[in-house]
Amino acid sequence: MTAQLPATAASGNEPWMAQQMARLAGRRGHAWLLAGPSGLGQYELALGLASAWLCDHAGPQGACGTCPSCHAISVRTHADLRVLMPETALLALGWPLGEKAQQEIDARDRKPSREIRVEALRETIEFCQRSSARGQGKVVLVYPAERMNTVSANALLKTLEEPAGDVRFLLASEAAHLLAPTVRSRCQLHTMDWPGPEMALAWLRQQGLSDHDASVLLRASGGRPQEAMRYAREGRGAALWQGLPAAVSRGDLAAFKDWTSPQLLDALYKLSHDMVLRACGAPPRFFLPGELPAPASLRALSDWSRELTRAMRSAEHPFQIGLMQEALLGQARQALSRRDASPGSATGPAAHAARPAAPVS
């Protein structure tokens, strides 16, 4: 899902992150693309790798964490690390904005940008042309790389083709299919590891979640532990998740009053996904069967899924959040209450299989 900003729960010390660091820290290559769905820690892995490449005493497990270079990265002031991100992501992750950008935002001339701005890209190209301040090379970290517009991507491409001296690139992406193929093809690809359920649950328990909360939220997040932790931190706990299908069926707007539109869209999308699976006779993925409302018409559910996909594309527009939520819930309620018309045709798997073609997408 590209509508949301990154999860920031990963510290880089999770067992599956440590494995990937150990595999990548010593590898060569001037441009890497770390790709996978959100919540797998690509930003954290990219920052860990950048730290290792710039560290004075890097070991096989990555950066030492104590040298002046590591310290400079921890306080966000390393002269040889350039972080290229949308301004909203810089702010969310604690990186300083450029001087001019900061002034414009302070003066309320404009809002922080959700795209990677061309101005920031120009400064990055200048950075590439300067010589390294500490003599360990330079690193450009781009995240989320898919937020570069075409102009930015093409400008970066030129630098990627002729990397100036000792600069290395780390592109971290949560939707690598949105990157220009010409950018993708110039990078070595690392697909983020997906931790197995045992490892993920053990880690969630270490973070302080109960067995029950860990398993509900890991399911809610589609198996992505950092995402599950984000749910917990944002107050979207296990009980809320398990009661969500019923609250949506009731059209209970109050249950979602503190949710942002992208959060609500994400949850509704997962609900519609599971309802479609159930209508096709397959086990649900994000909810338990007992948490879901009665089977609804597959046609209505498919239409609803399509509407949600459309809404997700514009979910970051901040206007009229209340109205949007009301509309989303109304739509959800309607889809969930639609039953197939002919008597006895219900919507169970057997009944469904007996019908001719039923469009799923």
Ligand SMILES: [Zn+2]
């Ligand atoms: Zn170090």
